[in-house]
Amino acid sequence: MSNLIDIVDWALVIIGEVLVSIGVFCSIVAAIGMLRFPNFFVRLHAATIGSIGGGFVPIIGAALIALGSDFLDYKWLFFGSLVITAFIVMLVSPAGSHALARATHRAKVAPVEPKVTDHLEEDKNKESEKT
Amino acid sequence: MTFIMIVLPIYLVSFVLYFIRVFKGPTISDTVLAIDCVSFETIVFMAMLAIFFKSLLLIPVVILLSVWTYALDVFVAKYLEKKEMGE
Numbered sequence: 589m590s591n592l593i594d595i596v597d598w599a600l601v602i603i604g605e606v607l608v609s610i611g612v613f614c615s616i617v618a619a620i621g622m623l624r625f626p627n628f629f630v631r632l633h634a635a636t637i638g639s640i641g642g643g644f645v646p647i648i649g650a651a652l653i654a655l656g657s658d659f660l661d662y663k664w665l666f667f668g669s670l671v672i673t674a675f676i677v678m679l680v681s682p683a684g685s686h687a688l689a690r691a692t693h694r695a696k697v698a699p700v701e702p703k704v705t706d707h708l709e710e711d712k713n714k715e716s717e718k719t
Numbered sequence: 720m721t722f723i724m725i726v727l728p729i730y731l732v733s734f735v736l737y738f739i740r741v742f743k744g745p746t747i748s749d750t751v752l753a754i755d756c757v758s759f760e761t762i763v764f765m766a767m768l769a770i771f772f773k774s775l776l777l778i779p780v781v782i783l784l785s786v787w788t789y790a791l792d793v794f795v796a797k798y799l800e801k802k803e804m805g806e
Contacts, residue, residue: 619756622752
């Protein structure tokens with residue numbers, strides 16, 4: 589019985605380490621993209637990689653590592669609070685970046701450079717014609 | 720534990736790359752976007768440190784930091800849209 593628990597702990601630690609490795613790779617890629625991309629609306633793409641791939645996935649991995657390692661005293665508290673943090677990050681980061689992007693577009697702070705059609709601008713022009 | 724020792728310096732490298740964008744960013748939106756990413760990575764960094772030091776002190780800080788990031792986004796978005804801070 590204790591042998592089985594050892595195997596489950598080992599598997600949890602391995603899965604957690606794989607998730608944290610994915611997160612490290614995504615965060616390095618997002619940081620390089622944040623430096624190299626030309627303007628704000630292109631940099632949003634790198635920010636999405638940095639917040640979901642580099643934030644949500646490694647927090648889940650850290651929770652699994654904490655659950656599988658037996659040297660911690662309160663490992664269920666570690667696991668629960670890290671899972672809650674991961675879900676808060678998953679809900680909050682797209683909402684925040686969408687609000688920021690919409691406000692930037694309306695305030696005309698950054699240029700909308702690789703543009704095919706711009707429905708937000710068309711809607712805004714229609715509203716200003718009505719009033 | 721050795722895995723965490725390997726992972727933490729790579730996170731420090733990405734912190735440095737993000738901070739170049741924070742200080743260089745031409746508009747205020749770029750700065751806020753980079754600070755968002757920095758704070759999400761800080762959350763992961765603090766969770767790793769909490770496991771590494773076997774201490775519970777950093778765990779409540781992590782939950783609050785993830786909510787403060789959203790507050791920063793919404794305040795800056797409101798300022799850019801209406802040119803006033805929320806009162």
